[in-house]
Amino acid sequence: MLKLVEGYTGEERETWPLQVVEASAYLADDASPVPLISAIAAGRGMSLPDFANLVLAKQATYKASVSAVLAKQGSLLAQSPIPTDYAIQLAAVAND
Numbered sequence: 198m199l200k201l202v203e204g205y206t207g208e209e210r211e212t213w214p215l216q217v218v219e220a221s222a223y224l225a226d227d228a229s230p231v232p233l234i235s236a237i238a239a240g241r242g243m244s245l246p247d248f249a250n251l252v253l254a255k256q257a258t259y260k261a262s263v264s265a266v267l268a269k270q271g272s273l274l275a276q277s278p279i280p281t282d283y284a285i286q287l288a289a290v291a292n293d
Contacts, residue, residue, distance in 0.1 A: 200288070201259065201263065201266070205276075212233060213256070214234055216233060216237070216243075216252045216292060217232055217252060217253065217256050218235055218251050219231040219232075219233055219234045219249075219252075219278050220249035220250075220252035221253065223245065223246075223249045224246075224249050224250070224253070227245075227246075231245070233251060234248055234252065236282065265290050266287065266290050269287060269290040272288055273286060273287065
């Protein structure tokens with residue numbers, strides 16, 4: 198699943214859950230305090246509503262991709278014997 202997070206630092210990935218919480222809170226009530234995404238949006242020259250929507254869109258895409266990879270992994274691991282090209286098949290799903 199490293200392919201899914203390529204290009205993002207570990208430090209940035211560690212903030213993703215908080216970004217999602219703040220983006221959801223902001224979109225539910227634009228008076229919500231959202232210091233993290235406010236700073237990131239400003240640093241990127243984006244409006245707060247646009248950035249909040251981007252965060253949630255990226256979360257949805259990530260969840261769908263992770264789900265596909267884990268589903269494929271489960272089906273491959275359930276096979277007996279496990280296919281010799283297990284890693285190749287799993288990587289193909291991650292790259293879709």
